Amino acid sequence: xxxxxxxxxxxxxxxxxxxxxxxxxxxxxxxxxxxxxxxxxxxxxxxxxxxxxxxxxxxxxxxxxxxxxxxxxxxxxxxxxxxxxxxxxxxxxxxxx
Amino acid sequence: xxxxxxxxxxxxxxxxxxxxxxxxxxxxxxxxxxxxxxxxxxxxxxxxxxxxxxxxxxxxxxxxxxxxxxxxxxxxxxxxxxxxxxxxxxxxxxxxxxxxxxxxxxxxxxxxxxxxxxxxxxxxxxxxxxxxxxx
Numbered sequence: 001x002x003x004x005x006x007x008x009x010x011x012x013x014x015x016x017x018x019x020x021x022x023x024x025x026x027x028x029x030x031x032x033x034x035x036x037x038x039x040x041x042x043x044x045x046x047x048x049x050x051x052x053x054x055x056x057x058x059x060x061x062x063x064x065x066x067x068x069x070x071x072x073x074x075x076x077x078x079x080x081x082x083x084x085x086x087x088x089x090x091x092x093x094x095x096x097x
Numbered sequence: 098x099x100x101x102x103x104x105x106x107x108x109x110x111x112x113x114x115x116x117x118x119x120x121x122x123x124x125x126x127x128x129x130x131x132x133x134x135x136x137x138x139x140x141x142x143x144x145x146x147x148x149x150x151x152x153x154x155x156x157x158x159x160x161x162x163x164x165x166x167x168x169x170x171x172x173x174x175x176x177x178x179x180x181x182x183x184x185x186x187x188x189x190x191x192x193x194x195x196x197x198x199x200x201x202x203x204x205x206x207x208x209x210x211x212x213x214x215x216x217x218x219x220x221x222x223x224x225x226x227x228x229x230x231x232x
Contacts, residue, residue, distance in 0.1 A: 036117055037212050042176040044117045046146020048159070051130040054140060088167060090157055091190030092183040095202030097210035 038097060117145065117176075122215040129219040133226035139189050140169040141226070143218055148175040148182065156182035170229075172205070172221050176214065181205050183221070192229045201225050 001009075036042060118126065126143065133141040142163060148155040156173040163169045167186040170193065174181045183198040183205075201224040208217030 035212060036176055036214050038176075038179060038210055042117070044146070046144065047118075048142060048144045048146075049126060049130060050140070050142045050163075051134040052127060053131065054134060088161075088187045089190070090160065090187065091185040091193065091195045091198065092156075093195055093198035093202040094153065094183075095181045095199075095206035097179050097181075097206040 117214060125215055125219055129222040133222045136226045136231065137192070137229035138168075138231050139192070139229055140165055141222060142169065142171050143222070144171060144173040145214065145218075146175065147177060148173055148180060150178075152178065152180045152182055156184045160184045160186060170225060172218060172225075174205075174209070174214065174218065176209070179209070181209060181217075181221075183225070189229070193225055197225070197228045 130141055130143065133139075140163065144156070144159055152173070152175055156171060159173060160166050160169055160171045163171070165186075167188040169186045170189050171184045172181070173184065181202055183202050185193050185198060201221045204224060205217040205221040208214075208220060
């Protein structure tokens with residue numbers, strides 16, 4: 001074997017294998033969304049989710065249609081005036097971590 | 098997306114909102130939200146984002162912006178300030194006493210402390226929906 005062949009075999013091939021493994025490990029991680037970790041900054045836009053069928057009712061024209069649609073599914077609920085922001089008594093709880 | 102906008106998990110998935118959730122996590126959230134709504138008859142919603150220094154006031158203001166605040170339950174999570182707020186409207190609070198909400202908040206924050214935003218939210222939704230279940 002020439003010195004060039006020896007270098008290729010003992011230096012080149014381990015380097016190639018290392019590069020492939022590094023690509024597999026870090027390449028997959030780079031494509032994934034960075035996971036939330038407590039204490040690290042949370043750099044995402046705020047999101048607000050409602051159930052899909054209810055969102056469809058919100059987009060129906062006028063509050064009346066939305067209330068009608070909700071009565072159809074047999075649920076008993078108090079219709080609230082859409083758009084009013086009068087504060088009402090609220091309950092709930094808080095948690096920190 | 099502005100804090101006032103309401104997204105469904107469906108639209109977020111399809112519009113490709115660069116949020117903290119993967120499509121699979123969005124699917125889990127969607128299922129939990131739909132099940133909670135169906136089982137309890139209350140309007141559940143989940144907010145994940147900044148609530149500012151006065152998280153309680155911000156979360157209550159968000160609830161008031163919903164179309165039916167009285168019958169709504171809002172789970173507001175601020176991962177930056179590490180605060181989770183459960184807010185119930187006037188009608189919803191009769192079926193979900195503060196004691197129950199505190200228990201749900203405790204379970205949620207246990208998961209959030211481990212970095213599991215989806216799991217904590219799904220657990221909170223399930224616990225609250227179980228308590229408010231229509232007999």
